[in-house]
Amino acid sequence: MPLNPQVANLLQQLAAFPAPDFATESPAEIRAKADVPMQFGEPPAVARVEDVQIALAGSTLAARLYIPHDAGDMPPLTVFYHGGGWVIGTLETHDSTCRALARDSGSAVLSVAYRLAPEHPYPVPVEDAYDALAWAAEHAAELGVDSARLAVAGDSAGGNLAAAVAIVARDRDGPRLRHQLLIYPVTDMDFDRHS
DSSP states (O other): OOOOHHHHHHHHHHHTSOOOOTTTSOHHHHHHHHOOOOOOSSOOOOSEEEEEEEEETTEEEEEEEEEOTTOOSSOOEEEEEOOSTTTSOOTTTTHHHHHHHHHHHOOEEEEEOOOOTTTSOTTHHHHHHHHHHHHHHHTHHHHTOOTTSEEEEEETHHHHHHHHHHHHHHHTTOOOEEEEEEESOOOOOOOOOOO
16 A cells, blocks of 8 residues: 555655664754744734743743634633654744644643753753743733633644643642643653554
């Protein structure tokens, strides 16, 4: 059976990127190879994209706000954490993903550039992710979103962060979440699974 032409095209595009060697390359070398936008075709259209700075105690995180078309006044907000094994990934690598999430959900999306390992080991990424959610809840009016309709989302390591943030928010009596969207999240490190 022949491969679907769209899948074949995707695989051909992916093959053009050199694979990083996690065993021998430095984080900077790995990021140089891996931090390419995950975009195939035109990026999904949204009404507005705005780069935001999240000022925290001792650091500032870059973030990007996506407002979908027909969002209305004060749409819900989904705080998104990118995947990449806690080592790679940027606002750019997941730009199309966040645009599609905003377009398809009707929710504004705030993509967060949490600090990466190994330079910033656990629990720094979790704390950054939680602090970004708390910041978004506190600054909801400035962002033009509804603080009573907050969600977290992420793919892979970002899905892990979204799940962890939901637990931290509960345990610290933090922002109340309406939803979690965990896209192939890392939830344990047991690689002995039937598949």
